[in-house]
Amino acid sequence: MKNLWLLICISHWAHTAATVDSCTSVAIANPVVPGALVTSLTASMVNDYSINITGENNNWPAQNITVSFCQVNVSLTHPGTGDLVLNQVWLPVTGWNGIFLGIGGGGYVAGSWSSLAPAVQRGYAAVSTDAGHRSNDSGDATSWALASDGNVNQYLLLDFASRSVHDMTVLGKAVTTSFYGSAPKFSYWQGCSTGGRQGMMEAQRYPDDYDGIVAAAPAVQWNDFTPAQQWPFTVMNNEGYAPPQCEFDAVNAATIAACDGLDGLEDGIIAAPGLCNFDPTSLIGKTYICDSDGSQRHFSNKTATVVKKIWQGPLTANGSSAWYGILPGTNFSSLAPTETFSNGTTIPQPFEISDSWYRNFLFKDPNYNTSNISYAQFPALTHQSHQEYDSVMGTADPDLSAFKARGGKMLTWQGLADNLIMPNGTMHYYDQVAALDPTVGDFYRAFFAPGVGHCGGGFGYIPIDILTALRGWVENGTAPGVLEAATAFAINGTIRTQNLCPYPSVSKYTGSGDPAQAASFACESNF
Ligand SMILES: *[C@@H]1O[C@H](CO)[C@@H](O)[C@H](O)[C@H]1NC(C)=O
Ligand SMILES: *[C@@H]1O[C@H](CO)[C@@H](O)[C@H](O)[C@H]1NC(C)=O
Ligand SMILES: *[C@@H]1O[C@H](CO)[C@@H](O)[C@H](O)[C@H]1NC(C)=O
Ligand SMILES: *[C@@H]1O[C@H](CO)[C@@H](O)[C@H](O)[C@H]1NC(C)=O
Ligand SMILES: *[C@@H]1O[C@H](CO)[C@@H](O)[C@H](O)[C@H]1NC(C)=O
Ligand SMILES: *[C@@H]1O[C@H](CO)[C@@H](O)[C@H](O)[C@H]1NC(C)=O
Ligand SMILES: *[C@@H]1O[C@H](CO)[C@@H](O)[C@H](O)[C@H]1NC(C)=O
Ligand SMILES: *[C@@H]1O[C@H](CO)[C@@H](O)[C@H](O)[C@H]1NC(C)=O
Ligand SMILES: *[C@@H]1O[C@H](CO)[C@@H](O)[C@H](O)[C@H]1NC(C)=O
Ligand SMILES: *[C@@H]1O[C@H](CO)[C@@H](O)[C@H](O)[C@H]1NC(C)=O
Numbered sequence: 001m002k003n004l005w006l007l008i009c010i011s012h013w014a015h016t017a018a019t020v021d022s023c024t025s026v027a028i029a030n031p032v033v034p035g036a037l038v039t040s041l042t043a044s045m046v047n048d049y050s051i052n053i054t055g056e057n058n059n060w061p062a063q064n065i066t067v068s069f070c071q072v073n074v075s076l077t078h079p080g081t082g083d084l085v086l087n088q089v090w091l092p093v094t095g096w097n098g099i100f101l102g103i104g105g106g107g108y109v110a111g112s113w114s115s116l117a118p119a120v121q122r123g124y125a126a127v128s129t130d131a132g133h134r135s136n137d138s139g140d141a142t143s144w145a146l147a148s149d150g151n152v153n154q155y156l157l158l159d160f161a162s163r164s165v166h167d168m169t170v171l172g173k174a175v176t177t178s179f180y181g182s183a184p185k186f187s188y189w190q191g192c193s194t195g196g197r198q199g200m201m202e203a204q205r206y207p208d209d210y211d212g213i214v215a216a217a218p219a220v221q222w223n224d225f226t227p228a229q230q231w232p233f234t235v236m237n238n239e240g241y242a243p244p245q246c247e248f249d250a251v252n253a254a255t256i257a258a259c260d261g262l263d264g265l266e267d268g269i270i271a272a273p274g275l276c277n278f279d280p281t282s283l284i285g286k287t288y289i290c291d292s293d294g295s296q297r298h299f300s301n302k303t304a305t306v307v308k309k310i311w312q313g314p315l316t317a318n319g320s321s322a323w324y325g326i327l328p329g330t331n332f333s334s335l336a337p338t339e340t341f342s343n344g345t346t347i348p349q350p351f352e353i354s355d356s357w358y359r360n361f362l363f364k365d366p367n368y369n370t371s372n373i374s375y376a377q378f379p380a381l382t383h384q385s386h387q388e389y390d391s392v393m394g395t396a397d398p399d400l401s402a403f404k405a406r407g408g409k410m411l412t413w414q415g416l417a418d419n420l421i422m423p424n425g426t427m428h429y430y431d432q433v434a435a436l437d438p439t440v441g442d443f444y445r446a447f448f449a450p451g452v453g454h455c456g457g458g459f460g461y462i463p464i465d466i467l468t469a470l471r472g473w474v475e476n477g478t479a480p481g482v483l484e485a486a487t488a489f490a491i492n493g494t495i496r497t498q499n500l501c502p503y504p505s506v507s508k509y510t511g512s513g514d515p516a517q518a519a520s521f522a523c524e525s526n527f
């Protein structure tokens, strides 16, 4: 008992020991990172760092921030590979909440320095990494993908896929412990998209790293959804028709008009996309107003064909479904961008992330012209992607037993109108986890947000503070029955709230009450 009190006193004393003066490279111990060699550690105060976050960013809300913190830069290499990975740990000097937070990246970028600012502001000690790429180009891996002509830089790909995320966690915890004189009480991960994949990867491969993980719109099943992202471009090339964006937008508007009410409430949002059987052939010959120039135009046969194939998703060699498409009601502008010239000609554009994957990692030629990929070639490229990269980038191992056994908790949320990563893939992963462990809901819950795009955007309900919900689960044992009071703005500006229900349940309008209020909805097994 005496020892326990002593321990508590020491840890309390140590907890408050950090000062501006302890923010030096001499005062902070060099971390030990197994398999890596730390090449430098520099530390200094950053005072009044300002950043204005305008949209959802790594699950942080829009906010204007000014923070002061101890910035610790740690460089490391994995001897023999020639890499040099830069990591940053941002430490609040006063008001540390005793918690360590790992922050993920997006697209081909492994981390985010600016996303550390909201963490520090909330009292977290936080870490992120550049995975040795230096590049801040989330859409294109060309600057680092190839070590030489035709030769993928497997070491940097491994750094990006998993190794650097584990390393930054190990070194981040060590730096945090050295700075404050006590270890973090809890460790969390927060990320969306690539950041969501990295969180999943931690749960699957390094289950001891984090007590809790927010893995939003996770880019798992990389070798399924990346080819599926390239599919709309391939469809437009093979059909010889690229709809102007205003035509896609008009299709979307017609789809929403047809399917909005299927969830029991007409609110401009398709909450039951699985019930939406809207057939774009019904549009052929009908007129629409092009919102970019106000002209009146007609939907064509080609429009219907292209839209149907995009919604269907890519096919295998025998014609069965290879992967899901985007759900009805989802914006086409991300995965099926097109450019219209002043002479009226419209051409398809590739989606940059999947196109970069094809050029660099499949064709191993950054200049490869992906316009000429045929329907017949497509399945073989998907197969190649699986063969070469599942073990590195796949991140879809449904066995979370080690994470569960260490008491870990994980939350996923994703927009049903996700314009980059097909939500059905995330549901499929969740189903696979549930098939292995029917008690999945005791440690992992997923929430799908009607009308929300990739990591945010759209007119749907974006959850407000997932990290706090996760902390309540980990620290207090309060499992989130719903993700609370997600807010949304209707197209007309009305503010609405609605709770998100844990998959596979859905949030359904009770049939009475103000549809702008969360209390008018309940979690049901289906619509
Ligand atoms: C950390 O690295 C960043 C980016 O290179 C640099 O701007 C900053 O001054 C560095 N801070 C320290 C403490 O070395
Ligand atoms: C950030 O917002 C503040 C107001 O909160 C404003 O004074 C400042 O100019 C903004 N900075 C930028 C870069 O927009
Ligand atoms: C941030 O500051 C800008 C002015 O630079 C302002 O327009 C915006 O509303 C502020 N955002 C928030 C979330 O306070
Ligand atoms: C990305 O890096 C380039 C070149 O270093 C720089 O000019 C640009 O401002 C950076 N962009 C962002 C968003 O950090
Ligand atoms: C705004 O849109 C919402 C959802 O479509 C609708 O319920 C509400 O009545 C609209 N409000 C006004 C003032 O038009
Ligand atoms: C995709 O998800 C929706 C919404 O949960 C569901 O209704 C639909 O059946 C799923 N589609 C496929 C092909 O699994
Ligand atoms: C559209 O396709 C249908 C069925 O293939 C065909 O009968 C019709 O002539 C086509 N219309 C146009 C305008 O090409
Ligand atoms: C079609 O191919 C897929 C794999 O590419 C396979 O899983 C499926 O069983 C095949 N279906 C038929 C009908 O042969
Ligand atoms: C329209 O303009 C584009 C871009 O300048 C050009 O490539 C294309 O050949 C033109 N098409 C026609 C039919 O003139
Ligand atoms: C790629 O191929 C397409 C179709 O053959 C052609 O129109 C386009 O100009 C090519 N792009 C480049 C950059 O060569």
Ligand SMILES: *[C@@H]1O[C@H](CO)[C@@H](O)[C@H](O)[C@H]1NC(C)=O
Residues within 6 Å of the ligand: 245, 246, 249, 331, 332, 333, 453, 457, 458, 459
């Ligand atoms: C969808 O994309 C179009 C551009 O094609 C844009 O005008 C519109 O605001 C987007 N809608 C949503 C909900 O993101």
Ligand SMILES: *[C@@H]1O[C@H](CO)[C@@H](O)[C@H](O)[C@H]1NC(C)=O
Residues within 6 Å of the ligand: 468, 471, 472, 473, 475, 476
């Ligand atoms: C745990 O519960 C206590 C008491 O209700 C509350 O004050 C605290 O904020 C909760 N902690 C978390 C992380 O939710």
